[in-house]
Amino acid sequence: MKKYNHLKIEKKWQKKWEKEGVFVARDNDPRPKFYALIEFPYPSGEGLHVGHPRSYTAMDIIARKRRMEGYNVLFPIGFDSFGLPTENYAIKTGRPPSEITKENIANFTKQLKMLGFSFDWDRAVTTSDPSYYKWTQWIFLQFFKHGLAYKKKMTINWCPKDKIGLANEEVVDGCCERCGTAVEKREKEQWMLAITKYADKLLEGLKDVDYIERAKVQQENWIGKSTGALLQFTVVSSQFTDKIEVFTTRPDTLFGATYMVLAPEHKIIKNVKLKIKNWDEVEKYIDTVKKKTEQERMNVEREKTGVELKGIKAINPATKEEIPIWVADYVLAGYGTGAIMAVPGHDGRDFEFAKKFGLKVREVVSPSPGLRPSSPAGRGGSKNFPSPSGRGEGDGGAYTGPGILINSGRFNGLAHETAKWKITESVGGTRKVTYKLRDWVFSRQRYWGEPIPLVWCDKCKEWVSIPESALPLKLPKVEKYQPTDTGESPLAAMEKWVKTKCPRCGGPARRETDTMPNWAGSSWYFLRYCDPHNNKEFASMEKLKYWMGSPSPQSSPIKGEEAIGNPPPLVGGVRGGVDWYNGGMEHTVLHLLYSRFWNQFLYDIGVVPTREPYKKRTSHGIILGEDGEKMSKSRGNVVNPDDIIKQYGADTLRLYEMFMGPFDQAVPWSTKSIAGVQRFLEKVWQLGSKISETSKISETSVERLLHKTIKKVTGDIEAMKFNTAIAAMMTLVNEMSKEDKLSVTSYELLLTLLHPFAPHITEELWNRIHRPSPGLRPPSPLGRGEGEGMLCQQPWSKYDPALVKDEEIELVIQVNGKVRDLVRVSVDISEEEAKVLAFQNEKVAKWFHGQEVKDVIFVKGKLINIVTQ
RNA sequence: GCCCGGAUGGCGGAACGGUUUACGCAGAGGACUUAAAAUCCUUGCCCCAAAAGGGUUGUGGGUUCGAAUCCCACUCCGGGCACCA
Numbered sequence: 010m011k012k013y014n015h016l017k018i019e020k021k022w023q024k025k026w027e028k029e030g031v032f033v034a035r036d037n038d039p040r041p042k043f044y045a046l047i048e049f050p051y052p053s054g055e056g057l058h059v060g061h062p063r064s065y066t067a068m069d070i071i072a073r074k075r076r077m078e079g080y081n082v083l084f085p086i087g088f089d090s091f092g093l094p095t096e097n098y099a100i101k102t103g104r105p106p107s108e109i110t111k112e113n114i115a116n117f118t119k120q121l122k123m124l125g126f127s128f129d130w131d132r133a134v135t136t137s138d139p140s141y142y143k144w145t146q147w148i149f150l151q152f153f154k155h156g157l158a159y160k161k162k163m164t165i166n167w168c169p170k171d172k173i174g175l176a177n178e179e180v181v182d183g184c185c186e187r188c189g190t191a192v193e194k195r196e197k198e199q200w201m202l203a204i205t206k207y208a209d210k211l212l213e214g215l216k217d218v219d220y221i222e223r224a225k226v227q228q229e230n231w232i233g234k235s236t237g238a239l240l241q242f243t244v245v246s247s248q249f250t251d252k253i254e255v256f257t258t259r260p261d262t263l264f265g266a267t268y269m270v271l272a273p274e275h276k277i278i279k280n281v282k283l284k285i286k287n288w289d290e291v292e293k294y295i296d297t298v299k300k301k302t303e304q305e306r307m308n309v310e311r312e313k314t315g316v317e318l319k320g321i322k323a324i325n326p327a328t329k330e331e332i333p334i335w336v337a338d339y340v341l342a343g344y345g346t347g348a349i350m351a352v353p354g355h356d357g358r359d360f361e362f363a364k365k366f367g368l369k370v371r372e373v374v375s376p377s378p379g380l381r382p383s384s385p386a387g388r389g390g391s392k393n394f395p396s397p398s399g400r401g402e403g404d405g406g407a408y409t410g411p412g413i414l415i416n417s418g419r420f421n422g423l424a425h426e427t428a429k430w431k432i433t434e435s436v437g438g439t440r441k442v443t444y445k446l447r448d449w450v451f452s453r454q455r456y457w458g459e460p461i462p463l464v465w466c467d468k469c470k471e472w473v474s475i476p477e478s479a480l481p482l483k484l485p486k487v488e489k490y491q492p493t494d495t496g497e498s499p500l501a502a503m504e505k506w507v508k509t510k511c512p513r514c515g516g517p518a519r520r521e522t523d524t525m526p527n528w529a530g531s532s533w534y535f536l537r538y539c540d541p542h543n544n545k546e547f548a549s550m551e552k553l554k555y556w557m558g559s560p561s562p563q564s565s566p567i568k569g570e571e572a573i574g575n576p577p578p579l580v581g582g583v584r585g586g587v588d589w590y591n592g593g594m595e596h597t598v599l600h601l602l603y604s605r606f607w608n609q610f611l612y613d614i615g616v617v618p619t620r621e622p623y624k625k626r627t628s629h630g631i632i633l634g635e636d637g638e639k640m641s642k643s644r645g646n647v648v649n650p651d652d653i654i655k656q657y658g659a660d661t662l663r664l665y666e667m668f669m670g671p672f673d674q675a676v677p678w679s680t681k682s683i684a685g686v687q688r689f690l691e692k693v694w695q696l697g698s699k700i701s702e703t704s705k706i707s708e709t710s711v712e713r714l715l716h717k718t719i720k721k722v723t724g725d726i727e728a729m730k731f732n733t734a735i736a737a738m739m740t741l742v743n744e745m746s747k748e749d750k751l752s753v754t755s756y757e758l759l760l761t762l763l764h765p766f767a768p769h770i771t772e773e774l775w776n777r778i779h780r781p782s783p784g785l786r787p788p789s790p791l792g793r794g795e796g797e798g799m800l801c802q803q804p805w806s807k808y809d810p811a812l813v814k815d816e817e818i819e820l821v822i823q824v825n826g827k828v829r830d831l832v833r834v835s836v837d838i839s840e841e842e843a844k845v846l847a848f849q850n851e852k853v854a855k856w857f858h859g860q861e862v863k864d865v866i867f868v869k870g871k872l873i874n875i876v877t878q
Numbered sequence: 879g880c881c882c883g884g885a886u887g888g889c890g891g892a893a894c895g896g897u898u899u900a901c902g903c904a905g906a907g908g909a910c911u912u913a914a915a916a917u918c919c920u921u922g923c924c925c926c927a928a929a930a931g932g933g934u935u936g937u938g939g940g941u942u943c944g945a946a947u948c949c950c951a952c953u954c955c956g957g958g959c960a961c962c963a
Binding site for chain 1: 879880881882883884889890891892893896897900901902903904916917942943944945955956957958959960961962963
């Protein structure tokens with residue numbers, strides 16, 4: 010057989026699949042549905058990155074396998090096309106972002122099609138298309154109607170030289186990325202979405218979904234629910250009293266609160282200005298803090314800073330002592346009440362601070378006796394013992410674990426959990442739940458985003474939404490894409506567009522000139538895919554119910570062993586949503602949370618059928634450059650997928666990206682290693698010359714391995730262990746290559762298994778077997794399609810359970826856990842038989858000779874261990 | 879700083895608490911060839927040791943008959959940190 014020419018074959022099959030429409034998802038088809046989703050790309054000017062095909066190939070494998078298993082599969086693609094890089098490029102070149110976007114999308118489309126993904130291109134959506142963002146605006150109006158969109162003063166990054174608001178990413182070391190000028194903070198009215206109102210629902214919903222565990226944990230921590238207490242501290246000075254409220258999750262440690270700390274932004278500081286003796290110093294400190302970002306504030310390598318407010322004191326409500334009040338930037342204004350009671354005895358940060366400034370430390374919680382061995386130092390575990398709490402005992406001297414109260418008056422001896430609410434009650438405090446989650450800043454002073462469809466009416470004295478019939482509110486063409494000198498979006502410079510009439514009273518009104526953030530379009534795109542051409546609704550309930558519903562109890566019809574990786578059906582409710590969503594770990598907090606929030610809201614107003622948008626979420630690791638660093642233009646380690654496809658072919662690239670390492674971990678690229686998978690495909694190709702129509706499936710050892718491989722690959726795909734699935738197929742092909750003749754059936758089974766990974770070459774080989782031609786006549790094995798039909802439409806292979814069971818194994822004989830010999834025995838060998846074998850074995854005997862045998866451990870079908878120690 | 883991952887040969891990696899290194903890359907030896915490429919076969923694979931053997935899964939400790947795997951502490955690397963997508 011001639012060598013295989015990937016260039017010809019790949020184009021041929023891509024055309025054929027498209028022409029026959031084999032990947033078109035059919036609405037309301039009687040087959041069970043399966044919705045497979047990947048994160049749609051941002052069409053950057055650089056084109057496709059080798060990272061994209063990693064996630065896309067993985068879901069393509071799953072989508073193709075599901076089709077072969079009899080599902081009606083929806084595997085859509087689109088473009089998340091609003092965003093900063095395009096806008097910045099437009100500013101530089103003066104070209105309209107819409108034009109640039111169009112070109113980029115055309116390029117991405119071409120590149121994606123070369124990879125042979127089984128996308129349904131008929132459903133492609135583009136977020137910057139008015140027919141799409143019409144509905145993004147519509148959803149925003151629903152938020153607005155329901156009181157979840159509101160305006161609030163927020164600080165933004167401001168470059169005083171460029172006179173432009175900056176995204177966090179554009180701020181490098183506190184300076185403007187472009188001009189290097191120090192960035193200032195400015196107050197600006199911003200549209201906010203009240204995601205915090207959904208904090209509990211977003212937390213609750215995590216119980217019903219099958220997400221990769223670390224994504225769940227990240228979301229939980231991001232929402233950061235904690236139950237604590239609000240406590241009042243009285244502030245006193247010579248002629249004045251006031252109250253400061255603090256939030257604490259550890260009210261049980263109140264007796265140990267030896268000072269208080271206020272966030273530099275805390276409003277009381279200005280109120281008590283006249284009482285503060287060192288005001289100059291305090292003011293100076295607050296000014297320096299203003300220049301730091303939040304992260305910098307948390308980052309000051311354990312070096313805490315702060316200033317005492319001299320002249321005023323607080324009173325600890327439990328001990329009635331006067332304690333000093335400090336201002337320090339490790340306390341954030343946005344969390345809790347912006348003020349804390351500091352308990353250096355039991356909080357690491359407070360301890361650091363107290364140590365630096367010589368403040369009093371008092372221990373009020375003692376580790377329970379029995380929980381921790383006593384140590385001479387009286388604090389910190391002795392080296393040889395594990396910490397009793399399992400964590401949190403670092404931080405020098407602060408003990409943060411559980412224990413019994415001491416130095417706490419009448420509460421001494423109580424368990425700290427019990428003491429929490431008793432102490433809270435005794436000082437008149439209240440229980441309070443807080444979240445780390447903050448409301449979502451939803452407006453941008455930028456051009457390339459969805460216009461916010463609201464107008465300010467001077468007469469009505471409020472924001473009025475434009476009628477839904479007037480949507481989409483199109484993004485008008487502007488001359489310049491720079492934000493204006495005042496920091497407003499370029500839209501603000503278009504008087505004609507801005508000046509309008511109030512839709513309610515008809516009076517003069519002004520349009521909102523802010524646009525939406527890039528997150529908006531990606532928060533609901535999975536819904537639009539269900540009904541992408543609908544111009545009456547964002548998607549019809551009927552179609553949403555079909556694609557987002559849960560018609561089958563499991564996401565796979567295969568039962569038993571083969572269903573590895575499919576979650577069991579939920580007890581007490583039917584799950585709905587996208588059946589399987591794969592994306593990057595970098596999106597597991599923001600995008601995932603935002604889109605869950607939008608879906609939950611849409612569910613609450615009755616326009617989508619499921620509470621949660623995604624049933625199952627998995628993640629892929631990023632592909633690093635050959636140097637092990639993140640790929641970037643500046644490092645010069647970027648690999649262009651086009652070059653690889655041209656040289657090696659799409660099948661090889663797909664296979665390589667699946668083989669290079671564990672799917673969920675970051676792996677460095679290695680062009681050298683591509684040779685391995687390329688040789689493998691070449692071997693599969695050459696194997697075609699060995700098939701013989703007379704050879705029934707008789708090559709017994711290969712047959713057993715074949716069925717084992719079917720089992721392995723089937724399970725590994727479900728678990729996204731693509732690298733080991735490919736390794737198993739390589740082993741199989743190596744064995745098959747050793748045979749003189751191969752039955753058609755075994756070759757077909759191999760092609761079927763490999764097809765989702767390398768669709769073009771397998772389709773071609775399948776076609777060659779089934780095309781009547783000399784030497785390769787079509788037989789009729791296993792009732793598969795004869796002589797016609799494409800491989801992508803054939804049923805997925807089943808294995809014969811009788812053939813995957815081993816009859817013999819290598820029994821490991823150990824002495825004290827060390828391997829001393831291996832014996833080939835039947836799988837069913839009994840403990841007694843194994844003992845006899847082990848004790849009679851000469852190689853083994855010398856290792857326990859003359860010693861007392863204390864125990865013999867037998868693991869069926871695996872090993873026997875003789876213990877003498 | 880906080881939250882979440884990761885660390886196994888020269889390299890990418892494999893390994894339900896049970897033979898560390900499957901599969902692949904690179905290397906060495908050989909076959910074929912006028913030659914090269916390609917292909918095929920064979921072969922180590924890390925340290926100590928002449929060998930028997932012993933050690934070795936980032937470091938240190940623990941649990942266990944037995945730990946890469948479970949627990950504790952630490953080091954380094956990666957992702958996220960709310961206006962990059």
